[in-house]
Amino acid sequence: TLFNCILGQLTPSGGEVKLDGKLVTGLRPAELNKLGVSRTFQLLQVFPKLSVRENLILAGQEHQGNMASRLVGRSDAGLTEPANQMIGFFKLDHLA
Incomplete structure (x- = not known):
């Protein structure tokens, strides 16, 4: 509640x-x-055929730019480095 x-x-x-x-x-x-507040539900494998990095990038793309920039912009929406930082922070490098 x-x-x-x-x-x-x-x-x-x-x-x-x-x-x-x-x-x-x-x-x-x-x-x-x-405002940056959202809810996610824990799913152990959101997209099991994608890597950890690809899953993080995909999740972050919702908050980057607009629909047009998502369609014609960089495929990673500039999120590879932030995804790598998260992977390192959570010590998931061996799974990335």
Whole structure:
């Protein structure tokens, strides 16, 4: 229930939700997503035929640019280096 209130899926019956001091209670999930707040569900293998790096890049592309830039821009949307940093941070180099 708490996560659903924070993520705009439920309106709290009391209190308020703030992000960086800004009131976000009642914002829709799409509006929260623009502020960098989103929810993912744990799936052990989102795209099992893709590498760890490719899965990270694919997940990040949703937050990069717009539809036109995704269609004609770089295939990795400039996310290879950030993906590599995450892989290193979580010590997944052997799986990348």
